[in-house]
Amino acid sequence: MSQTQRESRVSNAPKDVRVFNLTKVYHGAAGRNVAAVNDVSLDIAPGTLVTLLGPSGCGKTTVLRMIAGFETPTSGSIHIGDRMVNNVPPNRRDLAMVFQSYALFPHMSVFENVAYGLRMRRLPQSEVQRRVWAMMEMMHLEGCEERAPNQLSGGQQQRVALARALVVEPSVLLLDEPLSNLDAKLRIYMRDEIRSLQQRLGITAIYVTHDQQEALSLSDRVVVINRGRVEQVGTPQEIYQRPNTEFVATFVGTANFLQGSVLAQHGEEVAVRVMDQHLTVPSEHRWQLGEPVMLLVRPEAIHLGREDETFTGIVRRVSFLGASVEYQVEVGGNLLNAVEPAQVSTPLYSVEDRVSLNLEHSSLHLLPASDHNAAFEPATLLRPAVG
Numbered sequence: 001m002s003q004t005q006r007e008s009r010v011s012n013a014p015k016d017v018r019v020f021n022l023t024k025v026y027h028g029a030a031g032r033n034v035a036a037v038n039d040v041s042l043d044i045a046p047g048t049l050v051t052l053l054g055p056s057g058c059g060k061t062t063v064l065r066m067i068a069g070f071e072t073p074t075s076g077s078i079h080i081g082d083r084m085v086n087n088v089p090p091n092r093r094d095l096a097m098v099f100q101s102y103a104l105f106p107h108m109s110v111f112e113n114v115a116y117g118l119r120m121r122r123l124p125q126s127e128v129q130r131r132v133w134a135m136m137e138m139m140h141l142e143g144c145e146e147r148a149p150n151q152l153s154g155g156q157q158q159r160v161a162l163a164r165a166l167v168v169e170p171s172v173l174l175l176d177e178p179l180s181n182l183d184a185k186l187r188i189y190m191r192d193e194i195r196s197l198q199q200r201l202g203i204t205a206i207y208v209t210h211d212q213q214e215a216l217s218l219s220d221r222v223v224v225i226n227r228g229r230v231e232q233v234g235t236p237q238e239i240y241q242r243p244n245t246e247f248v249a250t251f252v253g254t255a256n257f258l259q260g261s262v263l264a265q266h267g268e269e270v271a272v273r274v275m276d277q278h279l280t281v282p283s284e285h286r287w288q289l290g291e292p293v294m295l296l297v298r299p300e301a302i303h304l305g306r307e308d309e310t311f312t313g314i315v316r317r318v319s320f321l322g323a324s325v326e327y328q329v330e331v332g333g334n335l336l337n338a339v340e341p342a343q344v345s346t347p348l349y350s351v352e353d354r355v356s357l358n359l360e361h362s363s364l365h366l367l368p369a370s371d372h373n374a375a376f377e378p379a380t381l382l383r384p385a386v387g
């Protein structure tokens with residue numbers, strides 16, 4: 001097989017993506033250097049979908065662009081399969097990318113935009129047609145084939161960008177907020193389509209989003225990024241139920257925090273004093289006696305009742321959401337968020353009602369109190385540039 005033939009072949013063997021100590025420093029105006037990405041290491045198994053989740057400006061796009069080869073790392077290395085690709089141009093990395101800004105070819109029709117990667121790989125015309133039509137159908141773009149990108153809505157353009165990347169069935173697929181412009185229903189439909197296609201073809205996918213629901217529902221693993229650094233890597237359940245830091249706990253889901261201190265530890269059960277009461281909390285971590293801690297209680301782990309439980313409080317706000325009801329309950333000077341499924345038989349509490357709070361033991365989680373991560377700060381500022 002010649003070099004050209006090898007490169008024109010559509011390759012879809014799953015490959016792992018490994019990134020070691022990746023850093024990108026931008027030299028900004030006013031002599032300030034910004035570490036957009038700061039010492040990030042990732043190990044992404046072949047055929048899995050990993051999301052990079054974090055607030056705007058935390059460095060998600062920069063990580064993706066370095067993996068794709070559109071941005072040169074300041075330091076660190078990138079490996080795709082068994083190749084170190086730092087010096088390999090983007091079109092030789094056997095990956096496809098959906099850009100946050102779509103980056104469609106303006107002078108080409110929708111059909112030609114989607115067909116582009118297949119033509120580059122010199123597939124026969126019948127194969128190109130078959131695959132492009134299948135993509136148009138999957139993306140609900142039938143009838144748009146002959147239009148130019150500027151004759152499409154934002155959501156349609158986003159779907160063309162997605163089709164253009166998926167159609168080549170790359171070994172590695174990079175997706176930068178690919179569904180941000182779609183309405184809620186279409187977003188869920190497309191999310192499911194991307195996931196099933198990725199699993200069916202065994203593509204390794206890196207999916208950037210700031211939407212925690214999307215990250216939790218789609219991913220094999222989630223990488224939470226804050227100010228250019230990896231804050232935690234784990235399965236969706238680990239990230240949600242056992243966050244390592246206050247930042248992860250508040251960025252993913254709704255978090256109630258209660259200040260407390262450690263009274264005793266017996267194996268993986270920790271006795272803590274919280275709001276003048278004693279509670280036991282499961283924890284694998286070793287704690288010091290007397291150590292200040294933060295107790296994380298998710299809203300669905302609080303069960304409201306009329307009985308005399310350990311904690312009682314006053315309902316301050318009630319929001320009916322259809323399938324569930326959200327309550328804000330004031331307990332010992334704290335406002336806690338609780339959520340109950342809205343069944344017909346559920347007693348609906350009203351503002352000013354006195355209620356008891358039963359905290360579900362297995363859902364409680366302890367964090368060190370000293371961890372004060374300023375939650376939504378921009379990228380770390382490094383030393384000012386000289387001159």
Ligand SMILES: Nc1ncnc2c1ncn2[C@@H]1O[C@H](COP(=O)(O)OP(=O)(O)OP(=O)(O)O)[C@@H](O)[C@H]1O
Nearest residue numbers: 026036055056057058059060061062063210378379
């Ligand atoms: N070319 C550039 N020159 C200077 N600074 C840049 C450049 N590109 C990005 N940055 C800065 O690097 C940081 C990370 O940007 P990046 O686009 O990676 O964030 P992001 O997580 O993708 O955000 P968003 O969710 O808003 O897309 C930001 O502070 C951004 O302003």
Ligand SMILES: [Mg+2]
Nearest residue numbers: 060061062100
């Ligand atoms: Mg971005």
